[in-house]
Amino acid sequence: MSSKKALEAIDFQKYVDNEKENQFFYKIGLIGPSRVGKSSMLASLLEEAKTVFAQSLVSIEPFVDEDGISLTKDRIKNTINNIVSGLDYSTFDPGYGIGTADPFIFDLVIKISAEEKQKNKSAQLRLAILDYPGGWLKEPQNADQKIWKKCEQWIKDSSVIIVPIDSNLIMEADNKEKTKASRELLQVLEVEKLVRDWAKGRWLKQESGLLLFLPVKCETYFDDNGGIYNKSQELYQRMHQFYGDVIEAAQQEMSEKNEDNQETTQDSFLKRMVTKTSSYTIEYHPVDTIGCIELANANWEEKNGKLSLDCQYLVRNPSNYIPKRKPLGNIGVLNSICKHMVENRRNSGMFRKFWDKLSGNDKLLTDAINRLSQQKPGSRFKEIAKGNIAKRG
């Protein structure tokens, strides 16, 4: 019998970089409250990737272990099943999700197709995305402290941080009271603390960082994916109102003082390539998680003196058939992550070594990542801030 420990659903030890075994994990942290839609967002990323990568050699898939088992694949499949269960021909019931009670690592692989592998040396790049119960943000005392510390460490070690945001909560808060409730539900203060810790970690390590704000469930606020209204500008403004302090906290910890923020992206890139300076980027990627639904009613309900938002959704163009899901906006996230890898491959010691090996072993894959990094972001994307990480001392 192994020694007793806290109930630990995942083995963090499996996700330690190992240079000898040429094993590298590009760590990504999710910082979002409970029930915001983190798992659904990742499921929609994989679904959209299938469409985008059709007729190409590159794919992004759940990692499959030596026994042919993929916990990630199963979790994603369950999430999609839950979404499908909630969709009937005319309405969508989001209550089929099951919520996260334990940390989970979504283990994804970017690789070249099997046929090409036979012709070429192959390698794979693992993206490891840590999800954990959103409630731990607000009540970390409810987590086992050893496990929570591992999660915090993961977040600090992550090159990329994703902050999922329930867009309904920021758009449907039309007075002071509801805004306050939304901020509490989104746990903005707790998000700010973790983002600040992460940014400080980037500065301490002098390693580049990418911070992505991802409003999810954005179907109702854009007209480029079947929607009627375009409230995209309002969504962006409200995101700034809610998360302005979080953005500022990240910049305070990472940004060079008196920096000329007006330099062009190309100038900044060239400068970094020459000086090997680490950089930070803060971006905005609104996402349609499901794509075929529309917010019909958003009712604020009070229980035990606290407000919560009850949303009812309708399916667009209802028919007798199963509604066709059409997620949008996720590929921009993937492009940004690839761009971050390519731009900063010279700055991070471990990643640099890995990238050099990857380039030697699998040119097709590095070329594919390069191409992904160069794709133009969609019209929804906005760059919030970009700059060099301040030098220590």
Place this chain on the structure above:
Amino acid sequence: MLNLSIRTRGWKTDYCFLLEENPRVPNFNTYKTDIERPTCILECTEKNEGYLFLSGIPSQRKDHQGTTLRYDLVATFNLDPLEDDSWDNNSPKKQYLMGLTNVILLWLNDVRFALKESLEDDKSFEDTRLPVATNSKLGKLIDDILSQQYIDQVLQLTNNRNWTQDNKNKLDNQLKEILQKSLEVGLPKVNLPEQQIDLPEQELDLPTWWGGVNNDESCNKWLKLVENLILGKTKGKALLLNIATPSSLGRLSVKKDENLGVLLAKEWSRSQPEPIKLKTSQKTKLLPFTQNLPNNVIKTEEEVKKKGLLQEVAQKVIQKGKKDINEFKGFFRRSD
């Protein structure tokens, strides 16, 4: 001694164990299962310690977003290796342990009902991960004893870390009431056959086996193992894993004289009991061989293996004709 812990979520409060830190359990993360779906991990050790983790018990309660909530139950208990005759059936301990067995039985029935329903929905086995039951008898039993209002109160106390011993005692009593009441709940007749199936002697003695969760023979064999484990009649593990495959079970570590019975889902749901082919992983962590070894001579491969050496090493040893086991210090043995 029997300690029960329960994890659930409230109207707004996220999942956590009620009125305690996370309970201490053995290392469960080696099992291939998604513990957010129905999972059963029952381990009983040679030290007479028992652990049960039962997840995916659906509640009728919902959170503020209308999402159905669930319970996870953890039990830790000491086992007395007593013969049946010396047990007083009316003793609280026996009642609780029988209750624990029945809780697992109820839960397995819920899981099988849900599986049956989803199969009637024309879903293929490949698509059928163990679904969460919509009409869970065990879930209803827990809901009846732990009301929504009570759970929200207790979650508040848990969050604030300001519960008293009285709060804790009340919760303990209610959790034990679940065990007692489980003995009164009638089991549905649809799934598990009421009669025991007489399995051939050889199969009954199979120490490590797996079977399908939707196969009556496998389930009966598994439930018998559960009962024997909880009542201290045998040592080992009874597992229900929702992602594992027969092949992956070969990597589970099983000690000598331990029993292991695993129920699997998906395309193996209908399988009868089959032996688990245990294998030595290429990646098994190896530790320096530092144990004191008797200064005797090895004559056969079997003898080397008995000393705890890896099979591969044993073969090499025999091939090289090395006879004195002391020469093998510096070789390796399995970490488990």
